[in-house]
Amino acid sequence: MPKxxxxxxxxxxxxxxxxxxxxxxEKCPKGEMSRETFAKYVLGHSPTSSTTGQLIASIGYxxxxxxxxxxxxxxxxxxxxxxxxxxxxxVRAVVEALKRVDLIRDYWKEHGETVxxxxxxxxxxxxxxxxxxxxxxxxxxxxxILRSAVKWLVREREMVVKERERVEExxxxxxxxxxxxxxxxxxxxxxQMIVVSRDYGTIYIRDAASSLEILRKVFEVLGKxxxxxxxxxxxxxxxxxxx
Numbered sequence: 001m002p003k004x005x006x007x008x009x010x011x012x013x014x015x016x017x018x019x020x021x022x023x024x025x026e027k028c029p030k031g032e033m034s035r036e037t038f039a040k041y042v043l044g045h046s047p048t049s050s051t052t053g054q055l056i057a058s059i060g061y062x063x064x065x066x067x068x069x070x071x072x073x074x075x076x077x078x079x080x081x082x083x084x085x086x087x088x089x090x091v092r093a094v095v096e097a098l099k100r101v102d103l104i105r106d107y108w109k110e111h112g113e114t115v116x117x118x119x120x121x122x123x124x125x126x127x128x129x130x131x132x133x134x135x136x137x138x139x140x141x142x143x144x145i146l147r148s149a150v151k152w153l154v155r156e157r158e159m160v161v162k163e164r165e166r167v168e169e170x171x172x173x174x175x176x177x178x179x180x181x182x183x184x185x186x187x188x189x190x191x192q193m194i195v196v197s198r199d200y201g202t203i204y205i206r207d208a209a210s211s212l213e214i215l216r217k218v219f220e221v222l223g224k225x226x227x228x229x230x231x232x233x234x235x236x237x238x239x240x241x242x243x
Contacts, residue, residue, distance in 0.1 A: 001057060001058070001061060002138070002141075004103075004124055004128055004130045004134055004135065004138040004142065005124055005125075005128030005129040005130030005131075005134065005135070006128055006129050006130075007102060007103040007106075007124070007128045007130075008061075008102075008103075009061075009101060009103045009104075009142060009145060010057075010058035010059075010061040010062060010101065010145065011054050011055070011057075011058045011141075012055065012058045012059070012145075013144060013145050013147075013148035013149070014062060014094060014097065014098055014145075014148050014149055014152060015148045016148075017058065017059045017062050017064055017097075018064070018081060018082060018094065020042055020043065020055070020059055021059065021064045021065065021074065021078050021081065021082050022082045023042050024038065024042045024065070024072075024074060025074065025079075025082055025083060027041055027042065031073060031074030031078070031079065032071060032072070032073050032074070033071065033072050034070060034071055034072075035047060035056075035067065035070050035071065035072055038056070038072040039052040039056075043055050043056075056072065061100075061101065062097040062098070062100065062101070063075055063077050063078070063097055063100050064077060064078035064081060064097060065078055077093055077096060077097055080092075080093035081093040081094050081097060088159060091152065091155055091156050091159060092156065094152045095152055095153060095156045098149045098152060098153065101149075103128070103142070103145075103146075104145070104146065104149045106127060107120075107123055107127075107146055108149070108150065108153050110123065110127065111123065112150075113150050113153070113154050115143060115146045115147045115150055116143075117139055117140070117143050120139050120142055120143045120146060121135050121136060121139045124138060124139065124142065
């Protein structure tokens with residue numbers, strides 16, 4: 001891996017790496033090829049060229065593939081990144097791959113989505129301990145890698161924000177029993193059942209099957225409360241009869 005200061009980094013962007021992995025899966029769904037076949041049909045280079053070794057090492061640096069006994073195999077992370085069931089799965093896998101690279105992780109933590117040549121060069125000097133000549137030489141390729149990475153990191157951040165907003169938008173359900181003429185609100189998306197309790201407030205059940213134990217306990221508590229109310233009412237009735 002090329003190095004600048006104390007940081008090692010891949011020679012290609014995450015988008016380029018994903019492109020190779022997608023081509024790999026397209027040509028071999030099992031995700032296993034000989035190094036020679038991978039070089040020729042996925043990378044488009046001779047198996048013996050230095051470029052082949054550099055590309056394999058860079059894709060592997062993101063942990064999307066691994067090399068083993070003359071074979072190239074896709075990793076579990078690589079599978080999730082290009083063939084995850086949902087968009088969320090794929091984005092999270094790509095972000096996980098990015099955060100394996102110290103340079104990307106540290107830059108994101110320090111500068112967020114701001115990727116500018118001058119900022120990158122200063123980062124490489126001050127945080128990466130690179131000298132001025134080394135930092136200037138590596139800034140163009142590192143900037144390209146960071147810009148590609150930041151797009152995915154921002155995308156994941158926006159997904160998290162949207163998820164939080166959806167949770168906050170769940171409407172409050174009235175705790176008092178509605179009159180016969182009152183129209184009850186529809187269930188929020190993903191909610192299968194709502195339990196309303198004076199003592200415990202509103203409980204949203206998103207998966208009734210997995211929440212059966214919770215429901216059982218809630219109803220058990222409610223049942224005990226009802227029994228206590230009935231017992232008190234019975235005592236009051238007996239007192240009234242005696243009086």
